[in-house]
Amino acid sequence: MMEGSGALDLVLSGDPALYAIVRLSLVVSLSAVAVAALIGLPLGGLIALTRFRGRAGAIVLLNAMMGLPPVVVGLAVFLLLSRSGPLGSWGLLFTPTAMVMAQAVLITPIIAALTRQAVEDMWSEYRDELTAMGVGPLQRLLTLLYDARIALVTVLLAGFGRAAAEVGAVMIVGGNINGFTRVMTTAIALETSKGDLPLAMGLGLILIAIVFAINASAWALRLYAERRIG
Amino acid sequence: MRFLISALTIACLTLGAQAQDKTITIASTTSTQDSGLFNHLLPAFKAKTGIDVKVIAQGTGQALDTARRGDADVVFVHAKAAEEKFLAEGFGVKRFDVMYNDFVLVGPAADPAGIKGSKDIVASLKTIQAKASPFVSRGDKSGTHLAELDLWKAAGLDPAGAKADWYKEIGQGMGAALNTSKAMGAYLLSDRATWISFKGKDGLAIAVEGDTKLFNQYGVMLVNPAKHPHVKADLGQAFVDYVISAEGQKVIADYRIEGQQLFFPNAAK
Numbered sequence: 001m002m003e004g005s006g007a008l009d010l011v012l013s014g015d016p017a018l019y020a021i022v023r024l025s026l027v028v029s030l031s032a033v034a035v036a037a038l039i040g041l042p043l044g045g046l047i048a049l050t051r052f053r054g055r056a057g058a059i060v061l062l063n064a065m066m067g068l069p070p071v072v073v074g075l076a077v078f079l080l081l082s083r084s085g086p087l088g089s090w091g092l093l094f095t096p097t098a099m100v101m102a103q104a105v106l107i108t109p110i111i112a113a114l115t116r117q118a119v120e121d122m123w124s125e126y127r128d129e130l131t132a133m134g135v136g137p138l139q140r141l142l143t144l145l146y147d148a149r150i151a152l153v154t155v156l157l158a159g160f161g162r163a164a165a166e167v168g169a170v171m172i173v174g175g176n177i178n179g180f181t182r183v184m185t186t187a188i189a190l191e192t193s194k195g196d197l198p199l200a201m202g203l204g205l206i207l208i209a210i211v212f213a214i215n216a217s218a219w220a221l222r223l224y225a226e227r228r229i230g
Numbered sequence: 231m232r233f234l235i236s237a238l239t240i241a242c243l244t245l246g247a248q249a250q251d252k253t254i255t256i257a258s259t260t261s262t263q264d265s266g267l268f269n270h271l272l273p274a275f276k277a278k279t280g281i282d283v284k285v286i287a288q289g290t291g292q293a294l295d296t297a298r299r300g301d302a303d304v305v306f307v308h309a310k311a312a313e314e315k316f317l318a319e320g321f322g323v324k325r326f327d328v329m330y331n332d333f334v335l336v337g338p339a340a341d342p343a344g345i346k347g348s349k350d351i352v353a354s355l356k357t358i359q360a361k362a363s364p365f366v367s368r369g370d371k372s373g374t375h376l377a378e379l380d381l382w383k384a385a386g387l388d389p390a391g392a393k394a395d396w397y398k399e400i401g402q403g404m405g406a407a408l409n410t411s412k413a414m415g416a417y418l419l420s421d422r423a424t425w426i427s428f429k430g431k432d433g434l435a436i437a438v439e440g441d442t443k444l445f446n447q448y449g450v451m452l453v454n455p456a457k458h459p460h461v462k463a464d465l466g467q468a469f470v471d472y473v474i475s476a477e478g479q480k481v482i483a484d485y486r487i488e489g490q491q492l493f494f495p496n497a498a499k
Binding site for chain 1: 255260264268269284285286287298299300301402403404405406408409427428429430431458460
């Protein structure tokens with residue numbers, strides 16, 4: 001994949017190295033979305049439905065953390081996982097697992113903050129109904145998350161988009177190792193530094209096409225679901 | 231904590247267990263990676279020993295720091311003074327010369343400072359300073375950056391300290407520095423291997439080469455297991471032994487791009 005320049009040539013040639021990079025990008029970013037969703041969805045819902053001291057501050061903090069710089073997250077995870085760091089004995093630095101962790105840290109606030117907003121909107125709509133029915137807190141949370149599921153697909157896509165597009169965190173914690181931790185964004189950075197700007201741009205177009213395809217499928221799913229629900 | 235465990239579980243489920251067996255991590259430089267040397271050398275090493283090598287390509291300063299933290303088994307870099315400091319601190323076991331090539335002063339093809347064809351790097355840097363021609367510095371403590379600073383020192387000049395406005399420290403890798411100097415019409419010091427393999431050369435040309443001061447030595451060291459007990463000493467030593475063996479040295483000498491030899495083996499016999 002070091003030769004040639006066109007993105008199209010690259011795709012058509014079925015270069016296994018390219019597919020391995022694309023596959024790893026998807027596996028890492030989708031895993032990060034899964035981890036972030038497990039934490040962010042309940043957390044966002046919980047903040048939306050509860051009242052506690054410092055809630056306004058928590059919401060502002062969560063919203064602000066949507067703008068965490070990837071390179072800072074990468075550095076923090078690096079220091080944590082380095083052999084000289086507190087979790088060094090796990091031996092996870094420069095592995096895909098480390099990349100999943102960094103991206104999950106990066107997008108958990110995004111998913112939590114946007115979920116909070118979506119659930120809160122639902123809550124104001126259904127509050128009287130749910131209160132009248134005497135539904136308990138946990139049941140409320142699950143009901144509202146379920147009712148907001150279409151909006152939450154967009155929330156997850158926002159998280160995925162951020163994860164798939166970032167280069168700062170995965171470069172630091174993954175090390176851009178050929179055939180092991182190299183993903184689309186770090187490959188693009190590498191080809192740029194080798195002066196092969198057409199190839200770098202070609203890889204960039206492939207990445208954009210993949211993100212577009214995932215968003216299109218999610219949109220199609222949403223249309224289908226809306227029609228079923230009626 | 232729960233987050234870490236779930237992150238771990240999911241990653242393990244999706245990625246499968248990491249290969250723990252015969253794999254080592256080498257902290258090396260962008261020049262050895264970007265020039266394609268590792269793509270040429272590592273398959274031969276694997277065929278001989280069955281050991282897989284993961285390469286982290288960084289500037290020499292950063293690569294040595296990666297090893298200091300214990301995040302690599304072997305370092306393969308090019309800044310002798312910095313390597314000897316690393317050894318003296320006890321982080322390396324023993325340093326071996328592996329190969330050399332040279333640095334070249336690259337600049338705009340139009341040669342605004344009028345130094346093209348010179349074999350005197352010190353005089354050329356003085357001319358660049360006198361004419362205040364734009365100059366791009368790596369500024370990232372890489373081997374090439376350290377070599378560049380030594381050359382300015384030999385010229386009795388200190389544009390970095392003087393914060394001269396024609397001297398731009400960009401803090402990036404070799405390739406990024408070449409891209410930048412092309413866009414700015416600036417001179418810069420490059421290692422020859424990265425220059426030969428760089429694909430965006432048009433508009434740039436070698437201005438100065440062939441001065442003995444431009445010599446660029448690469449060395450290899452096993453990270454000291456006494457400092458970092460998890461270092462894979464046997465496998466790492468196998469790599470060190472291989473690159474300085476007659477066989478490994480021949481593989482290095484055989485690596486060419488467009489007929490040009492990029493690295494010249496010179497391990498002690």
